[in-house]
Amino acid sequence: MIVALIIACEIGFWVLLVAGLALRYLAKMPRLGAAVLLCEPLMELVLLVVTTIDLRNGAQPDWKHGVAALYVGYTVAYGHYTVKWLDGHAAHRLAGGPKPPGAGYGRARAVHEWKLWLRTLLAAAVGIGLLQAAIWYVGDAGDISSLRGWQAAALRVAGIHALVALGYTVWPPKAPKGAEGAGAAEAAKGTEGAAGAGGAGDEPALSRPGR
Template identity: 35%
Template sequence: MNFIAWTIIACEIGFWIVILLGLFTRYVLKREKLGFLFLALTPVIDLTLLLVTAADLYNGATATQVHAIAAIYLGVSIAFGKSMIRWADERFVYYIQKQGPKPVRKTGLAHARHSMKGSLQHVVAFLIGAAFLMAMTYFINDPSRSEALSETLKLWALVLGIDLAISLSYFIWPRPDKSKRS
């Protein structure tokens, strides 16, 4: 595995570590401002990945799927970051603090809307990631060194289309509420 792949793994681990530190500091240590500071570090992790990836390509590396995954990671982190933190926050409060309402499994129209919201966030992630991929392609300015980026973008567009189709299907065939079955 190359340096960029290890950097992506480190950034993902770092992302969840700062979230857990933020939640632990906020709820267990009762230090809300310090907890917020930890949570605010998540964009710094994204910036680190962006700088490492850009430096690698600037220094002549041929773009690989790993470089493309860095762009995907950045798009997903920016588009889904706040909702991932909210998701972790709700579960931390309920399962660790033993407070607040239990997270509920959505069904029916509520699930369809929630799924579509996630798909629309995926569209935002795609647009951000695609912008990074196209910028990398532009700055590399050598199709033989940037082919992996355009191939990854095509695959991601297919995945996005499937995600949207699945979300739309929930409006036609809603997720049943298993608790109401006899």
């Protein structure tokens, strides 16, 4: 049941995301679209409650509970970021908004990668915390080796991502020739577009991602 619920939560995340963006920019119902997007965290809450009930009813902790904890951690750290990032691109393509900036080059790209790593670190911390709560809840009554293993896996993922970010710091990608000038022109054009589209004051603000 836990696995099916994780899959349902992942599908539900994208269904709500697409529905919310469609309401905001295609149906011209920004407030309803924002309300739909704000329903995203409810699915993770349901998953957390069901997982707790499953353990309380005597289920032996195994890989399913570990995946559920890390999934909740991932959505806490990256869920809102994903919504903001896609909202920025939807506003650009469907509502004439400014084009969201890319990850950049050089030092800017390295800073971007370290910010992403902080999100991964947050995801690992949340997942490890939930797994530790489950370990304390189960106590000596059950086998907690699987939960300990998932805690170690979360730490490994954070460590690997740190090495990736370090690689971008040591060997940052260089901007291709002419990219800086084109980027400045695009930014100026985006500013003009934002000024022209600024009359929609009744639209609930969803901050744009800092990519």
